[in-house]
Amino acid sequence: MEKLKLKIKSNLKLLALILINVILIIVSSFVSPFFFSMSNIRNLLVHASVLAIMAIPMTFILISGGLDLSIGSNIAFAGVIGVLVYQFTSNPLIGMVGCLAAGGLIGLINGVMVGYLKINAFMVTLAFLAIARGATLTITSGRTISVVNKTFNYLGQGSIFSIPVILILIFVLYIIFHYVLRHSILGRSIYAFGGNENAAIVAGIKTKLMTLYIYILSGIMAGLCSIFVVGRLSSVQPWAGLGVEFETIVAVVLGGISIAGGEGDLIESLIGVIMIAIILNILGLLPISPFYQYIAKASIMIGAVFIYGRLKRMQE
Amino acid sequence: MKKSLLWLLIVILTTSMVVAFPLAGCKAVEEEVTEEEAPAKEAAEEEMTEEKVVVGAAMVDVTNPFFVDVIKGGDQMAAVMNAEVIWKSSEGSLEKQIALIETFIEQNVDVIFIDPLDPVAVIPVIEKAYSAGIPTLTAANLVESPGNVSTPFPAKAAFKMLVDMVAAYLNYEGNILYSSGIPGNWILDQYLEGVEEGVDQYENINLLDEQPAKMDPALSQRIMEGWLTAYDEISAVIFTTDPDMYSAIEAIKNADRINEFPLFSQNGDVKAVKMIQNDNENGVTIDLLSGATRIGAFNTMIAIRLARGEKLPDVLWFDYLPVMNQDTWDYIVEKGFDQDIEWITPEAALEIIENADIEFLNWEPPAE
Numbered sequence: 187m188e189k190l191k192l193k194i195k196s197n198l199k200l201l202a203l204i205l206i207n208v209i210l211i212i213v214s215s216f217v218s219p220f221f222f223s224m225s226n227i228r229n230l231l232v233h234a235s236v237l238a239i240m241a242i243p244m245t246f247i248l249i250s251g252g253l254d255l256s257i258g259s260n261i262a263f264a265g266v267i268g269v270l271v272y273q274f275t276s277n278p279l280i281g282m283v284g285c286l287a288a289g290g291l292i293g294l295i296n297g298v299m300v301g302y303l304k305i306n307a308f309m310v311t312l313a314f315l316a317i318a319r320g321a322t323l324t325i326t327s328g329r330t331i332s333v334v335n336k337t338f339n340y341l342g343q344g345s346i347f348s349i350p351v352i353l354i355l356i357f358v359l360y361i362i363f364h365y366v367l368r369h370s371i372l373g374r375s376i377y378a379f380g381g382n383e384n385a386a387i388v389a390g391i392k393t394k395l396m397t398l399y400i401y402i403l404s405g406i407m408a409g410l411c412s413i414f415v416v417g418r419l420s421s422v423q424p425w426a427g428l429g430v431e432f433e434t435i436v437a438v439v440l441g442g443i444s445i446a447g448g449e450g451d452l453i454e455s456l457i458g459v460i461m462i463a464i465i466l467n468i469l470g471l472l473p474i475s476p477f478y479q480y481i482a483k484a485s486i487m488i489g490a491v492f493i494y495g496r497l498k499r500m501q502e
Numbered sequence: 503m504k505k506s507l508l509w510l511l512i513v514i515l516t517t518s519m520v521v522a523f524p525l526a527g528c529k530a531v532e533e534e535v536t537e538e539e540a541p542a543k544e545a546a547e548e549e550m551t552e553e554k555v556v557v558g559a560a561m562v563d564v565t566n567p568f569f570v571d572v573i574k575g576g577d578q579m580a581a582v583m584n585a586e587v588i589w590k591s592s593e594g595s596l597e598k599q600i601a602l603i604e605t606f607i608e609q610n611v612d613v614i615f616i617d618p619l620d621p622v623a624v625i626p627v628i629e630k631a632y633s634a635g636i637p638t639l640t641a642a643n644l645v646e647s648p649g650n651v652s653t654p655f656p657a658k659a660a661f662k663m664l665v666d667m668v669a670a671y672l673n674y675e676g677n678i679l680y681s682s683g684i685p686g687n688w689i690l691d692q693y694l695e696g697v698e699e700g701v702d703q704y705e706n707i708n709l710l711d712e713q714p715a716k717m718d719p720a721l722s723q724r725i726m727e728g729w730l731t732a733y734d735e736i737s738a739v740i741f742t743t744d745p746d747m748y749s750a751i752e753a754i755k756n757a758d759r760i761n762e763f764p765l766f767s768q769n770g771d772v773k774a775v776k777m778i779q780n781d782n783e784n785g786v787t788i789d790l791l792s793g794a795t796r797i798g799a800f801n802t803m804i805a806i807r808l809a810r811g812e813k814l815p816d817v818l819w820f821d822y823l824p825v826m827n828q829d830t831w832d833y834i835v836e837k838g839f840d841q842d843i844e845w846i847t848p849e850a851a852l853e854i855i856e857n858a859d860i861e862f863l864n865w866e867p868p869a870e
Contacts, residue, residue: 226608235600328685330620343626415597419623423596470605476564476591 199442199494203457206490210461214468223469228350234463235352236261236411236427238456240434241441242363243404245455247307248438249367250397251380251447252300254404255311256292257411257434259318261427264289264405265412266322269331269338269422278337285416286409292318293405294398301397308375315431322424331422342417352414364452372399380447437462462492555809557587557802558606559615560599564591567745568769568794572617575798575858582859585806587615596620603627607634612809615801621645621688637808641801644691644817651661651808653801653818657692657701660790660822661740661768663841665700665707667788667824668738668766670839675706676737679729681715681722681750683742690717691740695767715742719749726750730757737763744769744789751784761785768792768822772855775825779848787830790821791851798859803865814867825851 193199214221240257247254267288272281294313295425299310333339344351367373375396379386386393408427415426439457443450469479537618559576561569571869573589582589588611588771592599596619606614607630610707612629621643628638632649644654668678680697683690694712701709710733722741729736730753741747747767754760763785770791777786800820808814824845846854854861 223608226605229604229608232605233597236597242716330623332622338782388666391856418598419600419620420626421620421623423620423623425594428595429593466601467605468600470590471609473586475586476561476589479591 195212200451200454200457202494203442203454203461206493207457207464208463210464210468210486210490214389214464214471218468218471221468226467226471230463230467232350233354233467234459234489235350235356235414236438237317237437238356238459239359239407239411239414240404240430241455242359242437242452243400244438245441245443245450245452246363246367246400246447247404248435248443249380249398249447249450250376251383252294252307252397252400253311254401255308255431256296256314256318257323257404257408258427258430260292260352260405260408261313261412261415261430262322262422263318263412264409264418265291265422265426265461266325266331266424268409268412269333269416270325272335273331274336278305278335281338282413285412286406289405289407289409289412290402292406292408292413293402296405297398300401300479317416324354324407326422326424328424330424333416333421338413339417339420340416342419344417359450360456367452372396376400377448380449383450433462436487440487440494442494462487511656540834552584552810555585555612556609557585557604557611557613557615557805557809558611559587559589559604559802559805560602560617561589561591562599562617562619563594564589569817571794572798572801573801575793575795576615576802577798578795578857578859579802579862580806582863583803583806585802585809587802592619593617596623600624600627603631607631608638610634611636613805615641615805617641618643618645628662639801639805639808641797642820646816647726651804651814651816651818652784653804653820655689655692655792656819656821656822657689658696661693661696662700663696663766663843664740664788664790664824665697666703667839668740668764669700669704669707670834671764671787671830671838672707672737673837674704677708677710677733677735679710679733679739680712681725681738681739681741681746682712682716683717685714690742697740704848710736715746717746719745722746723749723753726753730754730759739763739765741765741767742768743767744771744774746833747774747786751786754784769794770796770823770855771850772852775851775855778825778827779852782827782830788824788826789851791825791846791854792820793851793855793858795855795858796861800862800865803859803862818867823851823854 210419241425268281268285271284272278275281296310296396298312300307301306341351346354367376375386375391378389378391379393379396383393416422437458438455439445440461441454441456443455465483469482472483557580560573563569564573576587590602592602599619603614603616604627614636616624616638618640621640624640625645625647628645628647628650631638632647638650640650640652642653642655644652664720678701682694685691698709701707704776710730715723739750741750744767747765761784764787765785766788768790770789774786775791778789797820804814804818823834824843825848826845828847
């Protein structure tokens with residue numbers, strides 16, 4: 187009994203997040219009869235896919251004490267480059283690699299500037315938010331490009347045994363990166379660096395290289411999201427990914443990741459993503475004025491953070 | 503510990519109230535509208551015996567005043583036709599718009615009214631709605647898909663016609679400037695093409711310059727300032743939207759060149775229409791009335807009729823109405839403008855803007 191109590195107490199933070207989600211699910215089921223249907227849950231999860239994928243590198247970056255504001259624009263940029271590569275080669279697989287490479291390239295530049303040139307992450311990634319979007323608009327002249335290839339669109343539209351492929355992929359990614367963050371040298375370096383940069387350097391951690399890795403990861407994940415978005419919309423949208431950076435940061439912080447760095451967990455980020463997804467879904471299902479929706483969304487988030495904060499303090 | 507629990511309770515209650523309030527608010531607004539209906543609307547409502555239908559509306563954005571007026575016009579029509587419109591904002595994101603439409607399908611609304619961000623990209627989700635037995639309506643764009651009715655604007659033709667009127671007003675001679683919209687936006691590009699094709703018809707009408715004001719009044723003002731510095735011989739200026747024209751008027755006033763050349767625009771804002779009514783104040787001469795409230799009322803009316811199972815043509819063009827004074831009309835006709843078009847006076851325009859629902863209440867589709 188004492189053991190169980192101790193276990194509950196040590197995991198109170200995680201339990202609090204789960205509890206908040208359970209409350210949200212119960213309330214949502216009561217206020218909308220459509221909420222708890224299988225197809226709505228499927229929609230809810232698919233709609234949250236981009237957030238769920240981008241929450242992985244954002245968790246890594248925030249724990250390390252960094253920030254990446256360029257991810258939304260990078261999704262659009264990587265999508266355009268990938269589709270141009272596909273049009274040039276007529277090979278959808280090479281096009282998809284193009285998406286990952288283009289995203290990774292932006293991540294590489296971000297990583298070099300933040301890690302090696304020691305330029306402030308906020309400023310670097312804010313600049314690339316504008317550069318990537320500007321490049322996308324310049325290349326496309328603000329127009330969409332249709333993509334009708336089944337292979338290219340498979341990630342956005344395909345399913346295996348009625349389960350969308352993207353959800354299976356997200357599940358696999360979370361298992362892999364949870365392991366990386368918790369049990370690999372890179373993961374431990376990220377925690378150490380975010381907790382105390384100087385101590386991490388003294389301990390021999392290659393902080394520059396580590397920073398480079400996580401920003402490249404962020405870029406590649408943006409490229410992955412671009413493949414999903416292109417597939418789902420059967421086209422490249424120059425304004426794709428608009429505002430994704432802010433929603434991802436909100437989801438990750440709701441999950442309890444400290445902006446100050448050194449603290450947090452990938453599972454908590456995932457719970458934060460689900461929380462955002464539930465809130466957005468239920469606000470979509472209710473006949474609420476779109477003007478009021480902004481207030482309701484923010485209020486629910488503040489409420490959730492507050493409940494979480496109180497429970498965390500109780501744990502301490 | 504007890505204090506913490508008390509705090510938790512307070513937060514849960516507050517959050518619940520925030521969610522519950524708009525639901526109560528929606529009902530209150532609905533009742534208020536019913537009480538304040540004009541006699542004409544009351545008569546129309548009395549005739550209404552059909553069951554209430556629910557329209558799901560996925561808008562491009564709701565922060566722009568244009569869309570606020572679309573909602574106003576739509577709600578007016580819904581109140582008269584015994585319907586409820588659930589307005590949702592896509593916040594400028596196609597991904598969000600598709601998510602909203604999927605949520606409407608999930609809710610099993612009676613019809614979905616879409617203001618598409620991309621007329622091609624929404625086709626798969628329109629097909630999904632069709633499979634679920636939900637009719638759809640796409641406003642402002644031509645979207646060809648089973649079960650969908652499009653209400654596109656004849657944007658290019660409208661601006662070509664506007665250039666014809668401008669040319670007649672200038673006696674087929676002069677230098678025109680065009681403050682265009684956002685490059686890449688389908689409708690705004692159509693306006694530009696209409697202007698260019700229109701100008702090409704006339705040997706002595708020159709398009710001095712075309713600059714994209716991007717629907718940004720501040721940018722429009724800067725463009726106007728540049729033109730006023732660069733060009734002495736300006737015969738007329740055409741604007742894409744009324745708000746762009748208002749800020750440009752300030753620049754013209756500052757340069758002390760007001761009423762030196764006529765201004766032409768599109769939207770049908772009350773402010774612009776009143777300027778025309780007030781003897782072409784500030785040079786405002788003709789405004790094409792698309793009218794956000796008209797757009798909202800027209801599309802909501804079509805959506806409700808689709809929800810009630812009415813068969814309508816796949817494409818229903820939404821016409822612009824040129825607003826001008828009788829003197830202007832007489833003048834351009836005298837100068838040779840011979841197109842048989844429907845135009846309205848500012849007084850009629852103001853009535854339509856205020857009562858967008860009345861204009862379309864007895865609307866019938868054009869004969870095939």
